[in-house]
Amino acid sequence: MMEAIEGIQYPYALDKGGSIVKAVDAPRSEIYYCINCGERMVLRRGEIKQPHFAHYTENPNCAPETVLHKMAKDNISQGIDTALSLNFEYPLTWRCPICNQEHKGNLARSPREVETEVSLDGVRPDVLLSSVKGKPLVAIEVVVTHRPEKGAIEAYKRLKLPVIMVKPGWEDLEKLKSGLGLVKAWQAPCGAKRCPKCKKPIDEVEIGAFKGASCLYCGKPILVMGLMIDKRWDSRKLSPGAIKPARSVGVLLTPSKVASYAERTIVHVCSKCGALQIGKWHNIRYLVHTEVRREDLEKSKPYYRCEKCDTWLEKKRTVKSMTALQTLIPPDVEKGARNE
Ligand SMILES: [Zn+2]
Ligand SMILES: [Zn+2]
Ligand SMILES: [Zn+2]
Numbered sequence: 001m002m003e004a005i006e007g008i009q010y011p012y013a014l015d016k017g018g019s020i021v022k023a024v025d026a027p028r029s030e031i032y033y034c035i036n037c038g039e040r041m042v043l044r045r046g047e048i049k050q051p052h053f054a055h056y057t058e059n060p061n062c063a064p065e066t067v068l069h070k071m072a073k074d075n076i077s078q079g080i081d082t083a084l085s086l087n088f089e090y091p092l093t094w095r096c097p098i099c100n101q102e103h104k105g106n107l108a109r110s111p112r113e114v115e116t117e118v119s120l121d122g123v124r125p126d127v128l129l130s131s132v133k134g135k136p137l138v139a140i141e142v143v144v145t146h147r148p149e150k151g152a153i154e155a156y157k158r159l160k161l162p163v164i165m166v167k168p169g170w171e172d173l174e175k176l177k178s179g180l181g182l183v184k185a186w187q188a189p190c191g192a193k194r195c196p197k198c199k200k201p202i203d204e205v206e207i208g209a210f211k212g213a214s215c216l217y218c219g220k221p222i223l224v225m226g227l228m229i230d231k232r233w234d235s236r237k238l239s240p241g242a243i244k245p246a247r248s249v250g251v252l253l254t255p256s257k258v259a260s261y262a263e264r265t266i267v268h269v270c271s272k273c274g275a276l277q278i279g280k281w282h283n284i285r286y287l288v289h290t291e292v293r294r295e296d297l298e299k300s301k302p303y304y305r306c307e308k309c310d311t312w313l314e315k316k317r318t319v320k321s322m323t324a325l326q327t328l329i330p331p332d333v334e335k336g337a338r339n340e
């Protein structure tokens, strides 16, 4: 029997005043109670084992997982409440199943209700965020031992409610007070900007004009085009669609049909002598494959680029792009909530 209790470790318990204490910081002389079942607990802090609490007498109906679940749930709802009242963000990131990109969100973006004991049509979310008018916006499920049951999943489908799945460990409890980190989301709206032509999600890229190179024929300085993808400048992935964007930063590109460079569809052009930057001895790779250097950046502009159909759209720097951060909660719902 002692063995069984040894195995069950609770890193947290309640003190006499009802406050949550961590076994590592807990004074030895105090009396402690289980957060879940309320029974007496003993503090175990020895040389070998991690400090922990254990039930004074074994309670087969109580499991540490229940405590972890409850604490995670409380920390999340209190975290969002605090963020709302202090006007902080309560951020989360999820890998979107629709566009396969990571989206960022903020669960404390505008006034809303945070509830933990609420019954919707056939389901009880661990945490539910609703508009001030009571419209359910997002459900949070804390997954410790098992995923939401089939009935719950069906109910969420019926309600068309975005569901965020959080799988916390004991070590995550503190962090949950200020945000969720990377989570799984289900039925969350995709905030990706889409290509107007093919409707595929479109990437944000930065284009740049780089100095430091000179014309292969007249020797005058020539600007080279660079693309920033995933925070790195690259000069290799140029496509015909880049010709117009390049011009907007002063780089001249043109389509090339030179057979020996068939793998290259566009080349740089010298603005002074008009020569295509291809030569017998100078491989086109010399200019197009030049490693562009950050310190040579002359000018840059943000663009959207569709990799599928090579459509490019200029991104206005001043207009903040509509990210999932804004779209996780539809704006019209927000407005309604604010006007109340
Ligand atoms: Zn207990
Ligand atoms: Zn998406
Ligand atoms: Zn496209």
Ligand SMILES: [Zn+2]
Binding pocket: 215, 216, 217, 218, 219, 220, 270, 271, 272, 273, 274, 275
């Ligand atoms: Zn030239």
